[in-house]
Each structure stands twice: as C-alpha cells, then as structure tokens.
Amino acid sequence: MFLNTMKYYSVVLTALVLYACGNKNQQQQPAGPQAIPVALEVAKTAEASYYDEYPGTIVPLNEIELRPQVTGFITGIHFTDGSRVRKGQLLYTIDAQLYTANYDQAVANANVQEANLVRAQKDADRYHELEKNDAVAKQLVDNADAALEVAKRQAEAAKANIQAVQTSVRYTKVVAPFDGVIGISAVKVGAPISAGQTVLNTVSTDTQLAVDFNVDQKEIYRFTNLMKSQKANDSTFTLKFGTDVYPANGKIALLDRAVDPQTGTIKARLIFPNKDNQLRAGMTGTVRVLNNAAAKSIVIPNKAVTEQLGEFFVYVLGDSSKVSQRRVELGTAIGANIIVKEGLKEGEKFAVEGVQNLREGAVVQESKK
Structure with a gap:
C-alpha cells in the first residue's frame, strides 16, 4: 500500500515538473510583431486637369498721355473727370491769342509776297518784250528774271508759314485721340503748360483689357498651339483675384517678339472683355491656364x-x-x-x-x- 502511494506521488510530481517546464518554454518564445x-x-x-497659374498685370489695349503741342495757359476744360470720351471730342483749350495774331500776321505777309510776285512777273514780262526789239540791255532782263524767281520763293515761304502758324492755332484745342475713358485732369484752368512737357491727362480704352504675364521659354510651343486651337467661349484662360474668379474667359492674343535673355521668359498677352467695367488698368491678378497634359x-x-x-x-x-x-x-x-x-x-x-x-x-x- 505504501509503495503504491509513493508511485502515485512520483507520477504526479513528474507531471507537475513537465507542466512547469512547458509553461516556461512558452513564456520564453518571442511574441510576433503587432500589426x-x-x-x-x-x-x-x-x-487630372488642373490650372497652371501665373501672376498677371492688367493693361489697356490702347493708352496715351495727353501732352500739349503748344506753350500757353489752359483756358478751358470740357469734360468730366473719369468720363467716357469719343474720338475728336474737345477736351482742353489753350490760350490762342498769340497764335491767332501770328496767323493773321502770316496771312498779311503772304498777301504782301503775293503782290511782290505779281509786280516781279509784270517787270519780267516787260523786259522780255523790250528784249525782242533790242531795246534793253541783256543784264536788265536777267535781273528781272532773278527778281521774279526770288518773289516766287518768298511767296511759297509765306504760304508755308501760314500752314505752320495755322497748325499752332489748331493745337490750342486738345481733342480725344480715340474712344475711351479719360482720367482725372492733372491741370486746372489758368495753369501754365509747356509744349511736349506737361501731362494734361491720360485716355485709355476699357471695353477690352489685356492681361500680360511671363511664361518660361520652354512653354512657347505649348502657347503657340493654344493660340491656334482656341475657340469661342473657350475656358482655357481665366483670371482670378484672390479667391474670386473673373466671370468672363480670356483669349490669347500674342506672344512677344523675343525672349528676355536675362530671365529666359517671354511675355504673353490675353484679352478679356470688360462689359461691367470690373477690370481697371494697373490691377494685378492670377492668370489660370487649363492644363490637360496630365x-x-x-x-x-x-x-x-x-x-x-x-x-x-x-x-x-x-x-x-x-x-x-x-x-x-x-x-x-x-x-x-x-x-x-x-x-x-x-x-x-x-x-x-x-x-x-x-x-x-x-x-x-x-x-x-
């Protein structure tokens, strides 16, 4: 009985030892990486269509500074600042008294020279008649012809002077060179002005405005093809100000004559309609060019x-x-x-x-x- 009990305990002890060793082996096995x-x-x-973006500047298609072509004083301003003007519309008048007097004097001088020409012609005709009868010396005939030629030249000079002075009189009125919008006048009535120096105002077109921007010379081929393939209402070219997109699409008008060798870029120009006058010359914005290359x-x-x-x-x-x-x-x-x-x-x-x-x-x- 005692021996059987001892055998039983030996078997149990052995089993416990084996179980403990098994647990120890399991604990020593490394755990796999956690996912x-x-x-x-x-x-x-x-x-993947997207827009390439370029900084652009809005410029008028036609713009000119008004400068006087005669010196004097402003005697009249015949428009409202910022208004729309028509080609040939009177804008400024310049004191014309001096130029009118010069014109009258030039006309009077031309009349005198014309009278001298008539007299010289009669003298020359008379001497030639006398020459036929050998009644006058040859030298006197030559002198008469020379005097006639001088009178002709003086008459021509007097007529040319009339045209020059008349031009000055005409320049005392400054008119709009084309249809457009005029800015704020830089001079007031009574202000002295100098020919070719004083800036009176600026007139520019505004029904359509251009947007100039620079592109890398590597893109010349691409933009040349865009010029050829663009259609009416094409959305390839748009304009953005901050987060606001201008409601009308643009049309590429031209690439500049040459590449700037210092920057390696060439200037491109778009034209946008300006129906509601939302665009103003000098504004800056972002030109967006649709890119389907990707x-x-x-x-x-x-x-x-x-x-x-x-x-x-x-x-x-x-x-x-x-x-x-x-x-x-x-x-x-x-x-x-x-x-x-x-x-x-x-x-x-x-x-x-x-x-x-x-x-x-x-x-x-x-x-x-």
Missing part, C-alpha cells in the same frame, strides 16, 4: 505622402501584409490630391492614414478610413 492599423487605397488613374494620371491624396530630406515617399503594401517605403516623383497638386508622375503603378495599394506610425517593413492591418 499597425492603417487605411489603404488602390492607386487609380483619373482625369490627363489619365495617377492621383493620390496629399496625406499619403511623407517627405524626408527633400524627397517624397509613400508606403506601398507588399507581401505578408508588410509595407515598403517607395520614393515617388510628384506633379501638380489638385486640391487635396496630387499627381504622381513616377513611383506608383495603377492597382498597387498604399497607406493613406496612419502613415506617421509606419516604418520600412512594418506589418499593417487594414482598417476603415
């Missing part, structure tokens, strides 16, 4: 991209639920998304959320976004 929950997306191609591109959320030392990466799902860090080349941002030029293929899965917790080779578990 990191992330949101994944599948890389897909999408229509259509059918891979577009991913911006938040999926990480940056390290100036390079960009995404975490791409591989085998065994592990992610690898993949360098990508990015294109233009489109809202909350961005174009991937290289580094990611259609159909590959990549991490969108939780990327801040990832490292190369990390095991992930897909969670709901």
Whole structure:
C-alpha cells in the first residue's frame, strides 16, 4: 500500500515538473510583431486637369498721355473727370491769342509776297518784250528774271508759314485721340503748360483689357498651339483675384517678339472683355491656364505622402501584409490630391492614414478610413 502511494506521488510530481517546464518554454518564445492599423487605397488613374497659374498685370489695349503741342495757359476744360470720351471730342483749350495774331500776321505777309510776285512777273514780262526789239540791255532782263524767281520763293515761304502758324492755332484745342475713358485732369484752368512737357491727362480704352504675364521659354510651343486651337467661349484662360474668379474667359492674343535673355521668359498677352467695367488698368491678378497634359494620371491624396530630406515617399503594401517605403516623383497638386508622375503603378495599394506610425517593413492591418 505504501509503495503504491509513493508511485502515485512520483507520477504526479513528474507531471507537475513537465507542466512547469512547458509553461516556461512558452513564456520564453518571442511574441510576433503587432500589426499597425492603417487605411489603404488602390492607386487609380483619373482625369487630372488642373490650372497652371501665373501672376498677371492688367493693361489697356490702347493708352496715351495727353501732352500739349503748344506753350500757353489752359483756358478751358470740357469734360468730366473719369468720363467716357469719343474720338475728336474737345477736351482742353489753350490760350490762342498769340497764335491767332501770328496767323493773321502770316496771312498779311503772304498777301504782301503775293503782290511782290505779281509786280516781279509784270517787270519780267516787260523786259522780255523790250528784249525782242533790242531795246534793253541783256543784264536788265536777267535781273528781272532773278527778281521774279526770288518773289516766287518768298511767296511759297509765306504760304508755308501760314500752314505752320495755322497748325499752332489748331493745337490750342486738345481733342480725344480715340474712344475711351479719360482720367482725372492733372491741370486746372489758368495753369501754365509747356509744349511736349506737361501731362494734361491720360485716355485709355476699357471695353477690352489685356492681361500680360511671363511664361518660361520652354512653354512657347505649348502657347503657340493654344493660340491656334482656341475657340469661342473657350475656358482655357481665366483670371482670378484672390479667391474670386473673373466671370468672363480670356483669349490669347500674342506672344512677344523675343525672349528676355536675362530671365529666359517671354511675355504673353490675353484679352478679356470688360462689359461691367470690373477690370481697371494697373490691377494685378492670377492668370489660370487649363492644363490637360496630365490627363489619365495617377492621383493620390496629399496625406499619403511623407517627405524626408527633400524627397517624397509613400508606403506601398507588399507581401505578408508588410509595407515598403517607395520614393515617388510628384506633379501638380489638385486640391487635396496630387499627381504622381513616377513611383506608383495603377492597382498597387498604399497607406493613406496612419502613415506617421509606419516604418520600412512594418506589418499593417487594414482598417476603415
């Protein structure tokens, strides 16, 4: 009986020892890596039209500074500041008394020279008649012809002087050179002005306005093709002020004559209608040019991209639920998304959320976004 009891306890003790050793072995086994929950997306191609943006300046298609062509004093202003004027409309008058007097004097002098010409002609005719009968010396005939020629030249000079003085009289009235809008007058009635020096005002067109902006010389080919292919109501060219987009579309008018060798850019010009007079010369805005070159591109959320030392990466799902860090080349941002030029293929899965917790080779578990 005692021996049987001893055998029983030996068996139990052995079992307990084996169980304890088993638990110890289980505790010493390393635990596997814990999966990191992330949101994944599948890389897909999408229509990636976007706008290239350029700073632009609004300029009038036609603008001129009004400067007097005669010296004097302003005697009249015949418009309202900021009003619309018509071609040929009287704008300013300049004191014309001196120029009118000069004109009258020039006319009087021309009459005198005309009378001298008539007398010289009669003298020359008389001497030529006497010459036929050998009744006058040849020298006197020559003198008469010379006097006649001088009288002709003096008469012509007097007539030319009338035209010059008459022009000065005409310049005492300053008129609008074309239809447009006139600014605030820079002079008042009675102000002294100098020919070619004093700026009276500025007139510019406003029914259509131009927007000038600079593009890189590498884009000349693209913009040349846009000039050829643009259509009516084409939305390729738009204009933005802050967050507000101008309601009318523009049309590309021209590229400048040459590239600026210092900047490597060329000036481009758009024309926008200005029906409601919302555009004013001198304004600055942002020119938006629709770009379809990246259509059918891979577009991913911006938040999926990480940056390290100036390079960009995404975490791409591989085998065994592990992610690898993949360098990508990015294109233009489109809202909350961005174009991937290289580094990611259609159909590959990549991490969108939780990327801040990832490292190369990390095991992930897909969670709901």
